[in-house]
Amino acid sequence: MSGDRRAGRDWLALRSSADTAARDRGAGDLPRRLAQDSWATGGRRLVLVDLGAGTGANRRYLAPRLPVRQRWVSVDRDADHLREEDHPGAELVGAEVEDLGTLLAGLVLEDDDRLVLTCSALLDVLTDGELTVLADETARHDAAGLFSLSVTGELELTPGHPDDHLLRAAFDDHQRRDARPGPDAPGRLARLLRDRGRETCE
Numbered sequence: 001m002s003g004d005r006r007a008g009r010d011w012l013a014l015r016s017s018a019d020t021a022a023r024d025r026g027a028g029d030l031p032r033r034l035a036q037d038s039w040a041t042g043g044r045r046l047v048l049v050d051l052g053a054g055t056g057a058n059r060r061y062l063a064p065r066l067p068v069r070q071r072w073v074s075v076d077r078d079a080d081h082l083r084e085e086d087h088p089g090a091e092l093v094g095a096e097v098e099d100l101g102t103l104l105a106g107l108v109l110e111d112d113d114r115l116v117l118t119c120s121a122l123l124d125v126l127t128d129g130e131l132t133v134l135a136d137e138t139a140r141h142d143a144a145g146l147f148s149l150s151v152t153g154e155l156e157l158t159p160g161h162p163d164d165h166l167l168r169a170a171f172d173d174h175q176r177r178d179a180r181p182g183p184d185a186p187g188r189l190a191r192l193l194r195d196r197g198r199e200t201c202e
Helices: 009-014 016-026 030-040 057-065 097-105 128-140 164-175 182-195
Strands: 046-051 070-076 091-094 114-120 144-148
Touching (some): 030 057, 046 057, 046 097, 057 070, 114 128, 144 182, 164 182
């Protein structure tokens, strides 16, 4: 990921419970469908490449909800986040989204493995180029994708205030800094995937 977009460990810990609640509300039945896909194809092992893995929150949420064989590859640009205690048993890779093609080309898979690219709280800080890389590599490797906790421009503040729209606009402008798509990123990635013949579910 280009630019200085490092999330501190304290910040990641602070938001952990809120992120779990948001996943419970927003993930729907996607983990179940992913597990069913594995069962339907002969119990294939899922090889999950977790981009921007941080301190492992995405894995801690998904792993117990995917009752199938799993192999995890935790990828992050920040070496401070790639600690064994945060990612027990995972393969740790220091890399950015731009490196995804090289990473996947060197990933040794077994014949019955099902590749899954996943991330959380990442899409809305990626550039157009990085989203294109993600779509290209998803299609090239016939991978499934499970991308969560993305900013979409929808924000409700409680209790409400007449000036809430100013805060929403400022936040969206910040996410769009340096010509990034920001809150438009999930929809843009979905279109890129469909253009490459991939089925999407938003």
